[in-house]
Amino acid sequence: MLSQAGQALGMTFRFLDPATEISAEGLGEHIQADYDDSDARRRFVDGLDVITWEFENVSLDSVRWMAGRCPVHPPADSLRIAGDRLHEKTFFVDHDVPVPPFRAVNTLADLEAAVEEVGLPMVVKTRRFGYDGKGQVVVRGREDLAKAWEGLGGVPLLAESLVPFDREISIVAARSRNGECIFYPPVENHHRGGILRLSVAPRGEISEAVAELARKHARRILEAMDYVGVLAIEFFQVDETLQANEMAPRVHNSGHWTIDGCDASQFENHLRAVAGMELRPPDVRGHCAMVNLIGDTEKAEALPPREGRFLHLYNKAPRPGRKVGHINLVAATARELEQLLDDTSRGLDSSSLNGIISRLKIRPGSSQS
Numbered sequence: 001m002l003s004q005a006g007q008a009l010g011m012t013f014r015f016l017d018p019a020t021e022i023s024a025e026g027l028g029e030h031i032q033a034d035y036d037d038s039d040a041r042r043r044f045v046d047g048l049d050v051i052t053w054e055f056e057n058v059s060l061d062s063v064r065w066m067a068g069r070c071p072v073h074p075p076a077d078s079l080r081i082a083g084d085r086l087h088e089k090t091f092f093v094d095h096d097v098p099v100p101p102f103r104a105v106n107t108l109a110d111l112e113a114a115v116e117e118v119g120l121p122m123v124v125k126t127r128r129f130g131y132d133g134k135g136q137v138v139v140r141g142r143e144d145l146a147k148a149w150e151g152l153g154g155v156p157l158l159a160e161s162l163v164p165f166d167r168e169i170s171i172v173a174a175r176s177r178n179g180e181c182i183f184y185p186p187v188e189n190h191h192r193g194g195i196l197r198l199s200v201a202p203r204g205e206i207s208e209a210v211a212e213l214a215r216k217h218a219r220r221i222l223e224a225m226d227y228v229g230v231l232a233i234e235f236f237q238v239d240e241t242l243q244a245n246e247m248a249p250r251v252h253n254s255g256h257w258t259i260d261g262c263d264a265s266q267f268e269n270h271l272r273a274v275a276g277m278e279l280r281p282p283d284v285r286g287h288c289a290m291v292n293l294i295g296d297t298e299k300a301e302a303l304p305p306r307e308g309r310f311l312h313l314y315n316k317a318p319r320p321g322r323k324v325g326h327i328n329l330v331a332a333t334a335r336e337l338e339q340l341l342d343d344t345s346r347g348l349d350s351s352s353l354n355g356i357i358s359r360l361k362i363r364p365g366s367s368q369s
């Protein structure tokens with residue numbers, strides 16, 4: 001999606017990816033090698049103007065090596081911070097961004113002690129390599145502690161309070177090389193099994209005060225890292241307060257709606273930022289939503305064409321739990337978006353999506369219609 005946006009800006013691409021088949025096939029030269037393959041990374045940097053990533057689990061050592069030879073944006077340090085949940089939470093705290101109570105866990109005894117500090121129920125997460133709900137468990141009673149410790153493999157963990165949130169929101173922001181920041185409207189996110197299923201944007205239930213808080217936190221984090229590019233932060237909302245859950249130093253799944261829902265997508269603005277161009281204001285086109293396609297795309301591909309519905313396929317082999325595409329929905333009013341969402345979820349016949357949408361009905365008389 002980055003390289004598709006970049007083609008419209010006249011950019012050309014080279015990809016370093018260990019996979020033999022990549023989503024961006026045909027959109028640039030593919031160097032197929034491990035991220036820390038020293039010969040491949042030398043060939044990769046040769047002649048490039050700028051390097052960026054769309055995936056966090058790249059080799060930090062290689063990114064640092066490349067940064068000594070070619071401009072790299074965002075800063076390599078953002079990968080180090082976001083790549084470890086302890087560093088990430090500590091960074092939020094150091095920059096006055098509230099987070100749920102947490103503690104680092106290196107032994108079963110630490111995990112037992114965490115109960116006193118963060119309370120029960122709590123979520124226990126591996127510090128590194130967790131994504132889409134992998135590498136985390138909810139502990140409800142002391143009797144579950146040993147099972148959680150063993151189940152997560154006895155690796156360094158973070159224990160944090162299970163937040164009884166009203167909703168999960170995220171904000172996608174971009175910062176240019178000269179420090180200009182733009183913000184997409186915060187979106188409401190719905191997960192099942194730890195995987196993002198649906199984002200709704202912009203959502204009337206997110207008050208202007210909460211949106212402003214999200215922008216304030218995002219700006220502080222962007223400036224603290226002297227960040228260049230797109231960054232996303234996920235928050236738990238409780239009443240009118242926010243607690244940061246995590247950040248992604250890259251374009252983000254909850255920003256995919258911007259491809260069809262905004263004049264300038266997160267992909268375009270990420271590229272503009274890293275290439276030293278001026279950012280473009282998002283200019284939202286209406287009431288939008290994004291439905292992730294998880295596992296396969298068969299039913300999505302069979303949906304009839306419909307105004308305001310846009311199918312995006314990632315050219316990835318189907319696999320249970322894998323994000324293989326998404327559908328963007330754009331409507332003039334909240335009512336029309338609700339109808340479009342209803343019809344789409346019926347067509348996809350997805351029980352988890354239907355469950356989310358039936359609880360999401362837009363209230364009559366809400367400010368969104």
Ligand code: AMP
Binds near residue numbers: 100161163168194195
């Ligand atoms: P994460 O991998 O940290 O983004 O977690 C995936 C999902 O698990 C989140 O989007 C939440 O739905 C849920 N979750 C993670 N941590 C917590 C928490 N401390 N309290 C409540 N829900 C959580």
